[in-house]
Amino acid sequence: MKSSHTPLKKNLKTLFDNKETYLGYENEEVITWCNGCGNYQIQNALKRALTLEGIKPHNILYCFDIGCNGNGSDKIGGYTLHSLHGRVISSAAGACLANPALTVIASGGDGGTMSEGINHLIHAVRSDYPMVFILHNNHNYGLTTGQASATTPKGFPMNGSPDGVFIEPMNPSEFVLNLNPSFVARSFSGDVKHMTYVLREALNHNGFAFVEILQVCPTYNKATPQQWYWDRIKYTDDMKNYRADNLKKAKKIVEDFEKNIYLGVLYQDKKRKNFLERLPNRKGIKTTPVEEVKHYSITSLLKEFE
Ligand SMILES: Cc1ncc(C[n+]2csc(CCOP(=O)(O)OP(=O)(O)O)c2C)c(N)n1
Ligand code: SF4
Numbered sequence: 001m002k003s004s005h006t007p008l009k010k011n012l013k014t015l016f017d018n019k020e021t022y023l024g025y026e027n028e029e030v031i032t033w034c035n036g037c038g039n040y041q042i043q044n045a046l047k048r049a050l051t052l053e054g055i056k057p058h059n060i061l062y063c064f065d066i067g068c069n070g071n072g073s074d075k076i077g078g079y080t081l082h083s084l085h086g087r088v089i090s091s092a093a094g095a096c097l098a099n100p101a102l103t104v105i106a107s108g109g110d111g112g113t114m115s116e117g118i119n120h121l122i123h124a125v126r127s128d129y130p131m132v133f134i135l136h137n138n139h140n141y142g143l144t145t146g147q148a149s150a151t152t153p154k155g156f157p158m159n160g161s162p163d164g165v166f167i168e169p170m171n172p173s174e175f176v177l178n179l180n181p182s183f184v185a186r187s188f189s190g191d192v193k194h195m196t197y198v199l200r201e202a203l204n205h206n207g208f209a210f211v212e213i214l215q216v217c218p219t220y221n222k223a224t225p226q227q228w229y230w231d232r233i234k235y236t237d238d239m240k241n242y243r244a245d246n247l248k249k250a251k252k253i254v255e256d257f258e259k260n261i262y263l264g265v266l267y268q269d270k271k272r273k274n275f276l277e278r279l280p281n282r283k284g285i286k287t288t289p290v291e292e293v294k295h296y297s298i299t300s301l302l303k304e305f306e
């Protein structure tokens with residue numbers, strides 16, 4: 001399968017020309033992911049995307065949820081923060097609102113995002129915080145050894161539910177498309193070139209960029225292995241007349257997760273103003289909240305309690 005938007009040699013030359021930036025994202029930490037885990041390629045694609053966009057490690061904050069995905073927090077250069085399970089979006093949102101000069105990226109698993117932290121996801125989409133969110137959807141709770149999550153296919157035996165779950169799985173991109181988002185993209189951990197492309201688009205979006213990566217987990221997810229995806233993947237860029245500004249069309253093409261799985265920038269509203277730009281009490285203010293932090297003496301207030 002070949003996607004249409006992959007000027008690979010041009011990208012590799014740019015990466016080579018900017019090797020100092022790329023190397024800034026590398027570090028010496030020991031890798032703890034299983035062999036064949038999709039997290040390797042996801043992180044590789046993000047490092048490429050950041051380098052190709054000319055974003056330096058000291059200008060990013062990469063926030064991680066708890067989970068196998070979160071164990072990437074010490075494997076990438078730049079500022080990182082390891083949050084609580086299901087709470088990564090709120091940590092990242094605080095950072096991007098406090099310091100809009102930072103490129104803020106957050107990663108979460110299907111467990112942390114579609115169950116524990118789903119409330120944060122809903123309000124981040126609704127608020128349109130200016131950040132990139134990467135959902136590592138491996139269809140199970142990987143770190144806690146393969147329990148079913150909200151995206152595990154129905155009827156598939158998992159640790160903790162040997163007869164399989166009997167309720168329908170959630171479809172994260174479909175869910176988010178129904179929340180009036182400004183950006184939704186989907187990619188696959190087996191396709192570094194496509195992930196790089198989609199992540200670059202997300203990094204350039206002005207608002208909450210939701211990127212679902214369908215991630216293989218060879219250790220615990222036997223339901224949707226690598227080949228299962230390749231047999232179903234189609235690219236929106238190869239579709240005649242597909243335009244990413246048509247929300248209705250985007251909702252239609254993500255419905256099916258059995259026969260055709262469409263990857264690409266599914267929907268983007270380029271005209272939307274992000275949260276900070278709409279916030280009435282920030283109108284006309286040129287400084288950022290972090291620049292406004294001052295030391296205040298509370299001595300006089302404490303006197304009341306003497
Ligand atoms: C509030 C809370 N609930 C449960 C846990 C235990 N826990 C840690 S990781 C994890 C599973 C993570 O699954 P997912 O978010 O899909 O990430 P993955 O490991 O698959 O990347 C769970 C249940 C926790 N740390 N905190
Ligand atoms: S359990 Fe799955 S998601 Fe976790 S490191 Fe292993 S392959 Fe990756």
Ligand SMILES: [Mg+2]
Pocket residue numbers: 067109110111136137138139140141142149
């Ligand atoms: Mg998971």
